[in-house]
Amino acid sequence: MTTETLVFDSKHELIETAATRFVDLVTRAQAERGVASVVLTGGSNGIGILTALAADSGTIDWSRVDIYWGDDRFVPADDPERNSGQAREALLDKVPVDPSRVFPMAPSDGPLGDDIEAAAADYAAILAGRSSDGVAPEFDLHLLGMGGEGHVNSLFPHTAATAETTKSVVAVEDSPKPPARRITLTLAVVNRSRQVWFLVAGADKAEAVSAAHRGADPADWPAAGARGTEETIWFLDDAAAAGLT
């Protein structure tokens, strides 16, 4: 397992490079396994890479990509806060994905209603059903953004969701960052991914970047607990990398 840290002069350069490497990774995974599986994330860079991919969409065979989410906000389907809605707008509505390979988390007004525990269990069942071991797929790539306090997906510092080691998906009822109700993959499942990529920009993220790089306790800095089985890559801008020596 290797860790690579790439530092860019601008957020634009960071996103463009990550998008180019995304195309390479998906193409390679499809050549090796027929289908590539990627886990999307929200946030400015998580959606930024999708916008960049939409501009260069012809290079990927999108019909052979399984698409999952690392977290989503448990709000109505048409709420602009939905990570999956933002992903559709940025990319998925513009490329020929196979709808049967796109796996959004349930919204609060879906067939499961407002039962967030049922929605989390439903996503866990989807992952289990698409795995070889009854837990979750071995994703080719899990994209992650990161908050200034080190949260990834909806795994915040000092929370039960971050400490969870058994479940693959959990409900979060009291996210410190609004909206409060979310569904998230746990670190145990993030870490089944062959590659984990952090897309992080801004001076407000520098302390968390440095904590994760020095191997801090994931309870304090959840990003420190996320890694790929083959490779972990940090795509940083200068400001986010400022605390690294």
Ligand SMILES: O=C1O[C@H](COP(=O)(O)O)[C@@H](O)[C@H](O)[C@H]1O
């Ligand atoms: O709440 C969330 O925040 C993170 C990071 O977002 P950013 O805008 O600070 O990059 C995001 O990755 C996650 O999916 C989202 O739910």
